[in-house]
């Protein structure tokens with residue numbers, strides 16, 4: 295089970311689901327709520343802001359730290375994903391020592407069968423990240439469903455940085471009649487606008503500075519979208535990255551926020567959002583912005 299000891303203050307940390315479930319049962323009362331923040335660790339201010347929201351809105355907050363193998367379609371990306379459990383638990387402890395940390399092993403989650411369940415997300419899974427990362431959202435659905443079964447949260451917090459993931463999780467909850475509120479949280483950014491991400495740790499200082507272009511381009515695309523059609527804005531973004539050899543644009547898409555269907559002709563009653571995935575020195579970064 296348990297217990298990281300920071301200066302004689304004990305912080306609950308669990309490596310196995312049975313002990314976690316037992317502990318959660320013991321702290322649960324009739325009217326208390328559990329807020330849940332699933333993460334893959336290498337925590338930054340974006341993750342911590344989700345935890346702060348959960349702390350403000352619930353009696354208990356559970357944070358999971360688990361690099362989920364089934365959502366990686368690229369073995370090198372999985373292998374190089376930063377794993378910093380000790381620093382992570384210290385950051386959580388500094389935020390609030392009552393947060394309950396669940397850092398399971400692969401076996402605790404998958405019980406010997408590291409495979410994804412197949413989901414139907416009504417087509418949300420076929421766009422953008424789904425197109426470029428085959429199997430990714432089946433992996434996300436599998437781990438989130440599994441974690442929800444283990445933690446039984448009332449509220450679960452997800453960042454809008456992974457907006458497609460947020461919509462996928464909402465769809466999974468709806469289709470499986472799960473009793474959990476999914477709350478979308480705002481994107482935290484570095485001072486230069488770069489969306490915070492665990493993958494940013496792999497960027498050099500100069501790459502981090504240059505990567506500001508991603509958010510700057512999104513802001514300009516939003517401005518252009520007021521007067522231009524979807525196709526012209528998409529072409530403009532493509533041209534920006536074509537002339538910049540340090541970045542390799544995987545996709546830029548403008549899509550309906552609800553269905554994630556790419557915009558062809560603009561329709562007044564729809565809320566559009568721009569989505570981007572860019573490689574910087576083989577490191578894949580994503581970002582998104584509401585075009586409203």
Ligand code: AMP
Pocket residue numbers: 332333334335340341344451452453454455456479480481482483489490491492
């Ligand atoms: P990850 O550890 O990358 O799986 O992220 C765990 C959660 O934190 C997900 O719901 C992400 O969307 C969210 N998250 C990651 N980066 C940010 C950010 N910069 N701002 C807000 N939420 C974020």
